[in-house]
Amino acid sequence: MKAKNYNALKSSVRRGLIVGPLMAGTIAALGVVASAHAQPGSVTIDPIEVGSHTSLGTLKHVQAGVLDVEYAELGPANGPVVILLHGWPYDINSFNDVAPALAAKGYRVLVPYARGYGGTRFLSASTKRNAEPAALAQDLIDFMDVLKIKRAELAGFDWGARTADVVAALWPERVKALVSVSGYLIGSQEAGKQPLPPAAELQWWYQFYFATDRGLAGYKANTHAFAKLIWQLASPQWKFDDATFERSAKALDNPDQVALAIHNYRWRLDLAQGEEKYAALEARLAKGPTISVPTITMEGDANGAPHPPAEAYRGKFTGKYEYRLITGGIGHNLPQEAPQAFAQAVVDADHL
Numbered sequence: 001m002k003a004k005n006y007n008a009l010k011s012s013v014r015r016g017l018i019v020g021p022l023m024a025g026t027i028a029a030l031g032v033v034a035s036a037h038a039q040p041g042s043v044t045i046d047p048i049e050v051g052s053h054t055s056l057g058t059l060k061h062v063q064a065g066v067l068d069v070e071y072a073e074l075g076p077a078n079g080p081v082v083i084l085l086h087g088w089p090y091d092i093n094s095f096n097d098v099a100p101a102l103a104a105k106g107y108r109v110l111v112p113y114a115r116g117y118g119g120t121r122f123l124s125a126s127t128k129r130n131a132e133p134a135a136l137a138q139d140l141i142d143f144m145d146v147l148k149i150k151r152a153e154l155a156g157f158d159w160g161a162r163t164a165d166v167v168a169a170l171w172p173e174r175v176k177a178l179v180s181v182s183g184y185l186i187g188s189q190e191a192g193k194q195p196l197p198p199a200a201e202l203q204w205w206y207q208f209y210f211a212t213d214r215g216l217a218g219y220k221a222n223t224h225a226f227a228k229l230i231w232q233l234a235s236p237q238w239k240f241d242d243a244t245f246e247r248s249a250k251a252l253d254n255p256d257q258v259a260l261a262i263h264n265y266r267w268r269l270d271l272a273q274g275e276e277k278y279a280a281l282e283a284r285l286a287k288g289p290t291i292s293v294p295t296i297t298m299e300g301d302a303n304g305a306p307h308p309p310a311e312a313y314r315g316k317f318t319g320k321y322e323y324r325l326i327t328g329g330i331g332h333n334l335p336q337e338a339p340q341a342f343a344q345a346v347v348d349a350d351h352l
Contacts, residue, residue, distance in 0.1 A: 043105045043347050044344070044347075045101050045102075045105070045340050045343045045344045045347060046101065046104075047340060048097050048101055048339045048340040048343070049097075050097060050336075050337070050338075050339060051096075051097070051244065052097060053096040053097050053100055054093075054096060054243075054247065055093075055096065055247075056072035056074065056092060056093070056095070056096060056099055056111060057072060057074065059071060059072055059118075059119065060072070060073055061119070062143070062146055062147065063123065063146065064139070064142040064143045064145070064146040064147075065138065065139055065142030065143075065146075066122055066123055066124065066127050066139075066142075067115055067120055067121065067122060067123060067139060067142070068119075068120065068121045068122075068123055069112050069113065069120050069139075069143055070112070070113045070118050070119030070120050071092075071110055071111060071112035071113065071143075072092055072099065072109075072110070072111040072112075073108070073109070073110055073111075074099050074100060074102075074103035074108075074109045074111075075102065075103030075104075075106065075107050075108045075109045076103075076106060076108060077108060078108070079103075079106045079107045079108040080106070080107055080108065080153070080176070080350065081107070081108045081109075081110065081149050081151070081152035081153065082102055082107045082108070082109050082110070082152065082153045082154075082155060082346055082350075083109075083110045083111075083112070083140070083143075083144075083152050083153070083154050083155070084098065084099060084109065084110070084111045084155050084156065084160070084335070085112075085114070085140070085154065085155070085156030085157075085159075085160025085161070085163050085164055086111075086113075086114065086117070086156065086157070086158070086159070086160045087156070087157050087158020087159040087160045087161070087333075088158060088159050088261060088264070089223075089226070089227035089230055089231070089248075089249075089252055089261070090157075090158065090231075090248055090333055090336075091113065091117050091118055091248045091250075091251035091252075092111045092112070092113055092117075092118065092251070093244075093247045093248045093251075093336070094157070094248070094333055094335050094336040095111050095335055095336070095339075096336070097335075097336070097339035097340075097343075098335045098339045098342050098343045098346075099111055101339065101340070101343040102343055102346060102347070105347065107346075110143075110147070110149075110152075112140075112143055113251065113254075114136060114139070114159065114160070114163075115131065115135075115136065115139055115256065115260060116129075116131065116254050116256045116257045116259070116260035116261065117251045117252070117254050117257065118250075118251040118254060119254075120254070121254075121255075121256075122256065128275055129256050129259040129260055129263060130260075130263060130267075130274055130275050130278075131260040131261070131263045131264035131267065132263075132264070132267045132274035132275075132278060132282065133162055133163070133166050133186070133187075133282070133285065134166065134274065134278035134281035134282050134285065135274065135275065135278055136159065136162075136163045136166075137163050137166040137167050137170065137281070138278065138281070139163075140154075140163055140164075140167055141167065141171060141174065144174060150174070151173070151174055151175065151176045152174070152175065152176060153175070153176045153177040153178070153179070153346060153349065153350055154167060154168065154175055154177075154178050154179070155178070155179035155180075155335075155342070155345070155346050155349075156179070156180065156181070157180075157181035157182070157332070157333065157334055157335060158181070158182075158305070158332065158333075159264070161180040161181050161182055161183075161185050162185040162186065164178055164179075164180055165178070165180055165184060165185050165186050165291060166186055166285060168291045168293050168295070169186060169284075169285070169289040169290070169291050170281060170284060170285070170289070172291070172292055172293050175293045176293070176294075176350065177293060177294040177295070177296075177349040177350050177352065178291065178293050178294070178295040178296070178349065179295070179296050179297075179298065179342070179345045179346050179349050180295065180296075180297050180298070181297070181298050181299065181300075181332075181334045181335075181342075182297070182298075182299060182303070182305075182307040182308065183297040183299070183307075183308060183310060183313040183316075183317075183323075184291070184297075184308070184313035184316040184317070185308075186285050186288065186289070186316075187268065187285075188282070188285060188286035188288075189267065189268065189269075189270040189282075189286075190270075190286060191286075192268040192269050192270060193269070193270060200306065203305070203306040204306055206226075206230065206265070207265045207268065207269065210261070210262050210265040210266060211265070211266055211269060211271055215262070216258070216262050219258055219261065219262065220258045223249075223252050223253075223257065223258065224249045224252065227245075227248075227249055227252055228245055228249070230305075231245065231333070233304050233305070234303070234304045234305035234331055234332035234333065235300075235302070235303075235304060235330075235331025235332050235333055235337060236302060236304045236331060237302045237329030237330075237331060238302075238329070238330075238331050238333065238337050288316070290315075290316050290317070290318045291316060291317050291318070291319070292318050292319045293319055294319050294320040294321070294349055294350075294352035295317045295319060295320070295321050295322075295349065295352075296321075296322045296323070296324060296345045296348060296349040296352070297310065297313070297317070297321075297322075297323050297324070298323075298324045298325075298326060298334055298341070298342070298345055299323075299324075299325055299326065299334075300326050300329075300330030300331050300332065300334050300337065300338065301325060301326065301327045301328070301329065301330055302329045302330055302331050303330070303331050303332045303334075304331060304332065305331075305332040307332075310323050310325075320352040321352075322348070322349075322352065324341070324345060326338050326341045
């Protein structure tokens with residue numbers, strides 16, 4: 001499988017084929033080239049200065065399922081819907097540059113805080129603080145239902161990519177297209193029991209840490225510091241500043257963050273159980289269902305977080321498909337590090 005590389009212009013800069021400090025600085029900031037890579041009849045995203053947007057504006061709330069969901073909404077109310085999904089330990093600020101770029105092209109862009117992040121809250125204190133994959137996917141379906149959204153394009157990374165994958169696999173009629181950083185991320189507790197090669201196990205150190213009482217206490221006591229370390233390890237070449245990190249770290253002050261993050265990673269190792277109401281969905285996911293909706297998967301060339309190789313999951317996508325490798329030192333938080341490439345993928349997946 002040949003990966004498409006949309007940073008050829010940056011390579012030209014490095015080789016000295018394009019000169020001038022202003023041009024070089026601009027390209028380095030973009031993290032992607034605005035080349036003619038869009039599908040015929042689609043839209044080309046304009047160049048984006050990385051970090052030029054520091055907010056998604058005034059946020060909204062809606063009661064959906066078991067949650068009161070805090071979310072951003074940009075773009076025309078009657079535009080095609082795109083839902084952008086963040087991961088851990090990140091938040092909706094990962095899409096500060098992506099969302100307005102898509103809104104400018106006529107998309108209605110929704111960016112919800114997942115359970116345990118930002119202003120999203122459980123409606124009842126008695127609801128189990130459960131972060132198994134099926135629960136997060138059901139949250140998204142409930143969110144779409146209450147907003148009367150029959151179909152949407154889904155795009156995400158980390159936990160958000162997994163949620164998008166799950167919804168695309170289990171409810172394909174609700175998904176117009178999919179953009180998934182790191183590809184196919186659907187797993188199961190049984191799969192989580194299987195040992196990996198030592199180098200791969202090392203990358204999951206925090207999952208094993210969270211499996212202990214010490215890990216729970218450590219994450220609770222040092223949530224922001226822990227998150228910053230994960231950012232640094234997952235994106236070793238991304239030189240984010242303190243202000244960028246603190247904007248997102250505030251979302252981790254959610255009163256349910258620690259319980260949900262710990263539950264998610266313990267669930268993967270079968271050290272914590274989910275809820276019976278999600279058991280049938282998890283049983284379907286354990287079979288590794290294929291995804292048939294038009295899909296673009298993406299990877300940064302400097303992703304320091306655990307992630308599968310692209311060739312390992314190619315067969316899981318049975319519809320129109322493209323894989324894109326984004327070069328230039330792009331790490332795990334791809335939409336924030338290379339917003340033009342991510343936004344372009346959203347547009348292009350919509351036209352596959």
